[in-house]
Amino acid sequence: MPSFMKLIVAVILTVGIGSLGGIFTATEVGTWYAGLQKPSFNPPSWLFAPVWTLLYLLMGISVYLVWKQPPSPARRMATGVFIVQFVFNFLWSFIFFKLHLIGWALAEIIVMWVLILITIVLFARLSRTAAWLLVPYLAWVSFATVLTAAIYKLNT
Structure with missing residues (x-):
C-alpha cells in the first residue's frame, strides 16, 4: 500500500473509531452526566x-x-500495544457514560494511561516524531484521570 494511503487509512480509522465512542454515549452527556x-x-x-x-x-x-x-518485531509490538490502548480508550466511554460505573472507569483509565505511556516508549524506538505526537494524548488522559477521580469522589 502506498505511504499516502497508509496515512489516510490510519487517520480515518483513529478519528472514525474514536468518534464512535462519543457518538454512542452523546445522550448520556446531556442527561446522566449533567x-x-x-x-x-x-x-x-x-x-x-x-x-x-x-x-x-x-x-x-x-x-x-x-x-x-x-x-x-518492534513495529508489530508497538502497533499491538497501540491497538490495545485504543480499545481501552474506546471502552472507557461505555464504562463511564453508558454503564455509569465511575469507579471502574477510573480503574480502566489508569490502565489506559499506562498503556499509552508504553506505546510512547515503543513508538520512540521506531519514530521519535510518532512518540511526541502522542504526548498531548497522554497529557489529556492524565487530566481525564484526575477529573474521573474527582467525579468519583464527589458522587460516591
Whole structure:
C-alpha cells in the first residue's frame, strides 16, 4: 500500500473509531452526566469533541509513522500495544457514560494511561516524531484521570 494511503487509512480509522465512542454515549452527556456533581476544573462539555478530534488526528498520524517503518518485531509490538490502548480508550466511554460505573472507569483509565505511556516508549524506538505526537494524548488522559477521580469522589 502506498505511504499516502497508509496515512489516510490510519487517520480515518483513529478519528472514525474514536468518534464512535462519543457518538454512542452523546445522550448520556446531556442527561446522566449533567446531573453529576463535578469539580470546579471540569471543562465545558463543548470542549471535549474538538479536543478528542485533534487527539485522534494526532494518534492517526503517529500510528502511520510507525506503520510505514519496515516490518519488524518492534513495529508489530508497538502497533499491538497501540491497538490495545485504543480499545481501552474506546471502552472507557461505555464504562463511564453508558454503564455509569465511575469507579471502574477510573480503574480502566489508569490502565489506559499506562498503556499509552508504553506505546510512547515503543513508538520512540521506531519514530521519535510518532512518540511526541502522542504526548498531548497522554497529557489529556492524565487530566481525564484526575477529573474521573474527582467525579468519583464527589458522587460516591
